[in-house]
Amino acid sequence: MELVTDQENLQRQENLNHQESLQQFTEKLQVRLLSLPQNIPVQVQCVVRRGNLMVLNQHAPDEKPDPRLVFRELQRAIQTWIPDFTEAIFNSSPVSPTSQAKLYLRILGQKHPYAYHYFNLCLPNLAESATQELTESLPNSIKQIEETLDRREEANQLPITGSELVLRPTDPDWESFSLVEQSSFEEKTIPQVQEASGRSQWLPWILAGVGVSVVSFAGGMFLMSRPCMIKQCEPLEKAEMLSQQAAQTLQKAKSEQDLRQAQQQLTEVNLLLKGIPAWSRRHGEAQALLQADQSQLTWVERVLAAESQAESAMQKAQKLPQSAADWQQVQSLWRSAIAQLTPIPQVTPLYPYVQQRLAVYQDNLKTTDQYIVAEQQAQKKLAVAKSTANIASARQGLAQSPENWQRVQVTWQVAVNALRQIPNTTTSFAEAQQLLTEYESKLGIARDRVNQEKLSKYALNQATTLAKKAIALQQQNQWTQAAATWRSALNQLNQISAGTLYYDQAQPLLTTYSTALEQAETQLQQAVAQQKLRADLDRICAGTPKTCIYVMTPDLIRVQFTPTYEKTLQQAYTAGQAGNYSLLGGTVNHVDSLQTALQTLSNNAGIPLEVYSSNGMDLLGSFNPGG
Structure with a gap:
């Protein structure tokens, strides 16, 4: 009775170890898919049946992973890692050179998969490797002893019901399997040890006992000196703790200093996990955690690189004004920083921090773009102002009529307006201010000349009108009014500025109107004298x-x-x-x-x-x- 109890306990322990190994292998596959740049969003489940490894991959209805990509990455991972997990995974299941990995892709909630892929595993013969353990050297014997112990720990699959893993009707192997084994697949979680088998259940323990007796002292000392060779694995436990701390730090990150702290934690995690040897029982678990943390570390380093580029962009942007080429360098830095952050997936703890920084970077890029546009427009406006000023100067040298001077004034005004639109944050501003003083002075001259031409024209028109009126008054012997009108006409002619178009026209009229005024005044004097004479005669008579x-x-x-x-x-x-x-x-x-x-x-x-x-x-x- 004591022997049966020990055998049951050993069987139960082997089953638990099998479950743990299969779970570790499943987690590694899950991490592998999530760590890819495509961030394939599928849920992975594994089970062993009849010497075959079956892997079910499920995804949400709104996700559309590429089946070829999923199957290719899973096949690479399985072929790479299966040698380390062969004994633990397949120890309780018949294995043959034709053992296969069967991969399925199914929408979550559906009964049947919509895609599948098979390939051979090419597993080693476990019985032959067990019989050769005692022929190895001492260090190899120690490693073979542990591998032999691991191979003897049988365990069943994870509890996956038949309804959760069903092949399409076109897969006869799975249909046969599901019909024969459906009840055990749905209900049994830990099958009992089979009494009848192709070989004795005690033979491996006898071989292992002999091996231990041969190398008991040296092997015991070697095992005690190696990390994670017994059940407790302090490096892995510490790495898991640091990994959790790093994830929390990244989730709450507010500054680059927080990222540096998480980077340091993840780096230490990498060092701890890489120190766990390949023959350790916890090596697979360590590798899965290492791959996940390396992915996180890669994202952290991308964010830190983006922050470095952003800092360079901020420093370069402090100098005002600067050329369009300098602003384009700042623009390139912001774009590069944004490109660093854009691929970071939503599943990473960094995602909230990344989104906040992306918003800042994009705002700064938008501002930089505005500075580039302003600088380019300022250069164009400066060129337009200079070109327009040349045209204004040419027109001014040929201007004769009031219309010509009006055109000169408008041209100078266009040049001045172009300079006034150049902002003080551009490199063109200083030169624009110097030219503005010159152009405004010339605009003032043109404006004054236009006003002079207008006044001169008006004065000439008024003078000629008054002259006509004075002549009419003379004809009516209204010499007082005629003389006053001639004086007003002469006053209008004297208001015509020298150099204007109407100045030369006014000079002959000045002589004519002056003579007419003298004549009118003479006539006025005579009229006054005659008027006095008549008054005297009236008094005498x-x-x-x-x-x-x-x-x-x-x-x-x-x-x-x-x-x-x-x-x-x-x-x-x-x-x-x-x-x-x-x-x-x-x-x-x-x-x-x-x-x-x-x-x-x-x-x-x-x-x-x-x-x-x-x-x-x-x-x-x-x-x-x-x-």
Whole structure:
């Protein structure tokens, strides 16, 4: 009874070891697919049946992995790793040179796979390798002892039900297998040790016991001195702890310093895992973790490289202004940094940090692009301003008419506007400011000349209009208004600036209008004098009775006594003859006063004066100026 109990315990332990080895192998395949650049999103499950390794790969309905890529990568991985897992995986299953790996690809939730692939495993003969263990040298014997112990640890597959791994109807091997073994596949997890077999179940233990007895002391010392040769593996445990810490650091990373810390942790993980020897029982587990962490380390190094390029870009961008070529170097750095981060998959702990940095990089790239465009546009505007200024200078040298000068002004304005649009963050700004001072001065000259031409044209038009008005007034003998109008016309001509188109036209008119003004003023003086003369004559001829009437010409003043006045004179002379000397004396005094007034008037007017009787025929007297 004691022997049966030990055998059951050994069988149970071997089953557990088989499950652990198969799980490690499955995890390695899973990690292999996820660590590829394509990041193949499939779930891997493995089971051993009739000496064949069956691998089921399932994916979500919305994922579309390439079956050829999946099967190619799995075949490479299996052919590479299967020698290290052959004994642990196939120890409880019949093995032959025709043993195969059967790979299936199925949509999660579906009953049947939609693609499959088979290939031969070419496994070694386990029985023959067991019989040769005692013929090896001492170190090799120690390794063969451990391998022999591992081969004896039988274990069943992971609990996968028949409904989860079903071949397409076109696969007769799997159909046969599923019909014969479906009940055990769904219900049995740890099959019992078979009593009947092709060879004794105790023979390997006897051989192993002999081997141990031969090398007990030296082998024991060697095993105790090697890492991970017993169940506990401190390097692997420490590596797993550091790997978890690195993942947490990456998930919470906020700065480059956090990435450096994770990089250091992952590097230490690599060193620990690489120190676990190939013949260790934990070597497969270590290799799976190593491959996963190496993938993480690769992504971390990509991010650090991107951060380095970003830092270089930031430093180069600090200098303002700089040329388009310099900005293009900054642009290249940002693009390279973005290219480093873009392939990093979402499944990595780095992904949140990467997305945050990508947003920053893309914003900075956009700003850099804007600087490049601004620099290029500034150079174009500067070139346009210079070219336009050359055109303006040429036009200015030929300008004659107001229209020409208007075109010169507009051209200078275009050049100035182009310079004013150049931002101060560009290399063209300094030169633009120097040219702006020069161009604005020339624009001012052109603007003043345009204004002068406009004013001169207006003044000439006003002068000619006023001259026409003055002539009309002269024709109406309105000499006061005519003289004033001629003065206004001359004032308009004097406002025409020298050098303008209308200046030469105004010079002859100045002489003409000046002469007309003098004539008008002379006529005005004469009119004023005649007006005063008439007033004086009206005063002299006034009275009761009215003394005289007159007619004025430029050469003669003709005064004629009124009949009433002549009658009064005759009456006075008659009275005087009659002895009325008082009336006669008064009349004589009046005649003397009239004579004196007429003489003075003739002298003042400078015009001869003649006095006639009331019939206008008899000349009574005449007066000459100064006579």
